[in-house]
Amino acid sequence: MDHMDRQILSAFRACGGDPRVAGAARALSRAGEHGALWLAAGLAGAAVDGARRRAWLRGTALTAGAHLASMGVKRVVRRPRPAHVEPLVRTVGRHSFPSSHATSAAAAAVAYGALGARVVRPLAAAVCISRLVVGVHYPSDVAAGAALGALTARLGSRWMAGSAHD
Secondary structure (H helix, E strand, O other): OOHHHHHHHHHHHHHHOOHHHHHHHHHHHHHHHHHHHHHHHHHHHHHOOHHHHHHHHHHHHHHHHHHHHHHHHHHHHHOOOOOOOOOOOOOOOEEOOHHHHHHHHHHHHHHHHHHOOOHHHHHHHHHHHHHHHOOOOOOOHHHHHHHHHHHHHHHOHHHHHHHHOO
């Protein structure tokens, strides 16, 4: 598995040799830092969709919670970031598993997708892929982060949906 993880990462990182791809991947990585893109999207949804404001705010809270959970897992697992590729971005932390970018992206895709925000899912996928292109996560880090985020949002979906009746 480790060998495959390294090979797949190397292939994605090679795509970053194209300056346009590298620039897009860097921008997506910056936007997803600390879940900022997704938190801003959730707050914007709450601001413009007054009828479902609480659902948007709860979806935003689920997304933030998923991000925090991923940070906790990182502290326990402590997997080092890939060293066999040159990263295109600097990272806040030195631990790789799970990808917090992928966690918050998947949580937002599930939570905001349930509210009809169709553009979130492909954007979330692009953020996940960007972490491979910039060379700071193994594919298994991204997959685990996405699973954690999706699960967190899915588990909170009843609470989120119930907000319309509060």
